[in-house]
Amino acid sequence: MEGIARIGDQAIGPKLLNLMPNCREEVSGQEEEKKLELRLGLAPPGERGRRHHHNLNLRGDGSDLDRGLLLSSARSLRSNVQHKSTTHFDLNLKDVKGEHNTTTTTTFQKRTAPGPVVGWPPVRSFRKNITANSINNCLKRPSSSHDAVEANNKSLVDGEAIDGGNHNYQMIERPNGSMFVKINMEGVAIGRKVDLGAYDTYDKLSSAVDVLFRDLLAVQRDGGEEAITTTEGVDGRGEYTIVYEDNEGDRMLLGDVPWHMFVSTVKRLRVLKTSELSSHGIGGRQER
Amino acid sequence: MASPLSFPEEVLEHIFSYLTLPSDLNSASLVCKSWYSADRYSRRKAFIGNCYSLSPQGLVSRFPNLRSVEIKGKPHFADFNLVPEGWGGYFFPWVRTMSVAYPWLEEIRLKRMVVSDEALELIGRSFPNFRVLVLAFCDGFSTDGLAAIAANCRHLRELDLRESEVEDSSGHWISRFPDSFTSLVSLNISCIASEVNFPALERLVSRCPNLRSLHLNRAVPIEHLPNLLRRAPQLVDFGTGTCSSEVHPDIYSNLVRAFAGCRGLRNLCGFWDVIPAYLPAVYSVCFGLTTLNLSYSTIPSPDLANLINQCPNLQRLWVLDYIEDSGLEAVASTCKDLQELRVFPSAPFIPEANVQLTEQGLVHVSLGCKKLQSVLYFCRQFSNAALVTIAQNRPNLTRFRLCIIEPHTPDYLTREPLDMGFGAIVQHCRDLRRLSLSGLLTDRVFEYIGTYAKKLEMLSVAFAGHTDAGLHHILSGCDRLRKLEIRDSPFGDRALLTNAAKLETMRSLWMSSCSVSFGACKLLSRMMPRLNVEVIDENDDPCSRPDNCMVEKLYIYRSLAGPRFDMPGFVWTVNEENSTMRSSSALPS
Numbered sequence: 079m080e081g082i083a084r085i086g087d088q089a090i091g092p093k094l095l096n097l098m099p100n101c102r103e104e105v106s107g108q109e110e111e112k113k114l115e116l117r118l119g120l121a122p123p124g125e126r127g128r129r130h131h132h133n134l135n136l137r138g139d140g141s142d143l144d145r146g147l148l149l150s151s152a153r154s155l156r157s158n159v160q161h162k163s164t165t166h167f168d169l170n171l172k173d174v175k176g177e178h179n180t181t182t183t184t185t186f187q188k189r190t191a192p193g194p195v196v197g198w199p200p201v202r203s204f205r206k207n208i209t210a211n212s213i214n215n216c217l218k219r220p221s222s223s224h225d226a227v228e229a230n231n232k233s234l235v236d237g238e239a240i241d242g243g244n245h246n247y248q249m250i251e252r253p254n255g256s257m258f259v260k261i262n263m264e265g266v267a268i269g270r271k272v273d274l275g276a277y278d279t280y281d282k283l284s285s286a287v288d289v290l291f292r293d294l295l296a297v298q299r300d301g302g303e304e305a306i307t308t309t310e311g312v313d314g315r316g317e318y319t320i321v322y323e324d325n326e327g328d329r330m331l332l333g334d335v336p337w338h339m340f341v342s343t344v345k346r347l348r349v350l351k352t353s354e355l356s357s358h359g360i361g362g363r364q365e366r
Numbered sequence: 367m368a369s370p371l372s373f374p375e376e377v378l379e380h381i382f383s384y385l386t387l388p389s390d391l392n393s394a395s396l397v398c399k400s401w402y403s404a405d406r407y408s409r410r411k412a413f414i415g416n417c418y419s420l421s422p423q424g425l426v427s428r429f430p431n432l433r434s435v436e437i438k439g440k441p442h443f444a445d446f447n448l449v450p451e452g453w454g455g456y457f458f459p460w461v462r463t464m465s466v467a468y469p470w471l472e473e474i475r476l477k478r479m480v481v482s483d484e485a486l487e488l489i490g491r492s493f494p495n496f497r498v499l500v501l502a503f504c505d506g507f508s509t510d511g512l513a514a515i516a517a518n519c520r521h522l523r524e525l526d527l528r529e530s531e532v533e534d535s536s537g538h539w540i541s542r543f544p545d546s547f548t549s550l551v552s553l554n555i556s557c558i559a560s561e562v563n564f565p566a567l568e569r570l571v572s573r574c575p576n577l578r579s580l581h582l583n584r585a586v587p588i589e590h591l592p593n594l595l596r597r598a599p600q601l602v603d604f605g606t607g608t609c610s611s612e613v614h615p616d617i618y619s620n621l622v623r624a625f626a627g628c629r630g631l632r633n634l635c636g637f638w639d640v641i642p643a644y645l646p647a648v649y650s651v652c653f654g655l656t657t658l659n660l661s662y663s664t665i666p667s668p669d670l671a672n673l674i675n676q677c678p679n680l681q682r683l684w685v686l687d688y689i690e691d692s693g694l695e696a697v698a699s700t701c702k703d704l705q706e707l708r709v710f711p712s713a714p715f716i717p718e719a720n721v722q723l724t725e726q727g728l729v730h731v732s733l734g735c736k737k738l739q740s741v742l743y744f745c746r747q748f749s750n751a752a753l754v755t756i757a758q759n760r761p762n763l764t765r766f767r768l769c770i771i772e773p774h775t776p777d778y779l780t781r782e783p784l785d786m787g788f789g790a791i792v793q794h795c796r797d798l799r800r801l802s803l804s805g806l807l808t809d810r811v812f813e814y815i816g817t818y819a820k821k822l823e824m825l826s827v828a829f830a831g832h833t834d835a836g837l838h839h840i841l842s843g844c845d846r847l848r849k850l851e852i853r854d855s856p857f858g859d860r861a862l863l864t865n866a867a868k869l870e871t872m873r874s875l876w877m878s879s880c881s882v883s884f885g886a887c888k889l890l891s892r893m894m895p896r897l898n899v900e901v902i903d904e905n906d907d908p909c910s911r912p913d914n915c916m917v918e919k920l921y922i923y924r925s926l927a928g929p930r931f932d933m934p935g936f937v938w939t940v941n942e943e944n945s946t947m948r949s950s951s952a953l954p955s
Contacts (some may be wrong), residue, residue, distance in 0.1 A: 197446035
């Protein structure tokens, strides 16, 4: 990093000038050439002025170089971004916004407020969905000093979609690995909740739902009517079929995807009459 | 006139076969014509860091007898969706040329390239001695292509698909390895989403006595593990499948016994969805572990700490931020040999912290782990003080990548930019080769980097800097810089054009959402004919706009091959007549 950096000879200079549009900077005519001259030198620490010292009491070995490096508080830095001293890149470029900022928002932002940004933070796609797909996801940390639970709940219910990825996190507390989702049966006024964490296969879930609603139906039809035989099943051959709604709002037949994928995407379950499946937009068209 | 020092070529070639570093061989080849020739014919390995830096024909004519080729394609930011689909990086032209020129090719290692099934089939047909296929972060192929490899590569030793995207046609490709096939040493199928034919996999494992490395995919349930491990107790490197099913006592005790039988196990990974209750099953191998990758496991901190406390010989640890500061304190006190730490974010897209992971965790590790060289750390807050402490504790750092999740985040204690902190890093860590910046940063940090980071080879910049001075400091100061990638930073024409010559000493430069004008791209291209200056614009034709308009994305790299011919419609490059040229989007394979 030695002093002057130029390209070739001075013939380049004017060409560079012509290229520079007016839309970004105002360079006063007479001083253009001078300002194009690039001078770069890092002043010895002392020159920066001890008044810029910042009281960072670190390991404090007190070497001059360290102190020099630790100098310059942000305040002086910001106000001196267009430093007139010789220690800086000597072009009179203004900030993109044309002003110095003393706030934390920098000059170069394409968005006015923090929001979804493509490719940021820099995590690869297969990492993005790890926690969304894990049944052990427990986003609340008991030891957390930030009381982030409320904030978490709120922000996740809003469910920002970034990058088109799968970002509807399941914000259900699962202290013991349990995972309750709502289940409604057609013809039954009151829904129930079933703990998906208690099962690991579709068969077990299906029989549990069977038991649950058989009781419900029996209760509902008190009086003389017989209990309805609810031969439910994942294969849709019984009178009732279990379907579920996933995090994208689609209705799916139970059993379509591997169990762990189902568990990570399911939002609610529904028990529908098999004969009326096609009217709900599923089942009839699907080949199994 | 024969000099007494001239050897027959065969002797020279034999001597050169003892030189392993490409840089040494390159130096030898420059000594004189006969050494150049000897090196040329005896070179066995080639590493091509940018697939567009030379043509396949160029490679085979320069080195006619290669046995091993490593090629990298897309720019690094392609990992984060910044490079549009169809950009390029096709492997087929390479394999087509090599299939003729290198019948004795043994090894192909690719990173971020588009590999078609056709290319894989060509590998199977063309190289009878083929041994090693590594496809890292690649895409474009399906399990049909893998079936072709399995069926035809009789001497295959390594099949490693790390993090590639594989289209699943069926899990039966594993069955295509013939019964007589026994040479497998390493198999990594962790990226394959669907179920693989497990009985076939078991049989494969059983008949390959030299199998040292096996990474299963997520679809393999934990119940299958004990039998598998029993067939391969010689494993050194193992990746589990999913570990989420209910803990049955039988399965658990089988697992314990199986792991206990693998006395040589040194690396463990996988652990998708793992229930903490399973973890003690691996305790018997923990003492010998040198690598532990738990970055897919959402295990809470206390369980993580318990596991890590069993691993005093750990050299490399990858975890999610569930480890929290408390878990990292355990790392700092237990893992005295730790060289590499990576902490990934569990919930990168929510603004608030969901875990108690701060800069303190890394500070503890920097103090306790004296051999720490490589850091990748995602968190939500940092301070200059912490960075300075880390720098002073660990001047032996060679890779330092800090990602503060929210852009422009200042020092949380002082609200100032983090210039000083990163400045301390580059000042103290004189052997730093790779650096990624984040947080609120002004031009000052680049001044420090240009002054002190003399060994820096790769720099990643995002949402940083104020003026062109920042970019100028980097390009004029970092003598060893090879790769520079910048996004969302206000660097523009002046710094780029002033340092045009520097760009030819680097492998590549990526700039997206910066302030470089189309006119400057054209000018740079005219000035530097051995650079390919490619403008990526998905919305518009940059020629239709005035020259002073900014380009969306810019990728500049040196090349012996001239502008490429496989550019899609959204990539422009400048030809010599000062107008733009846009290649057709015909794909080569």
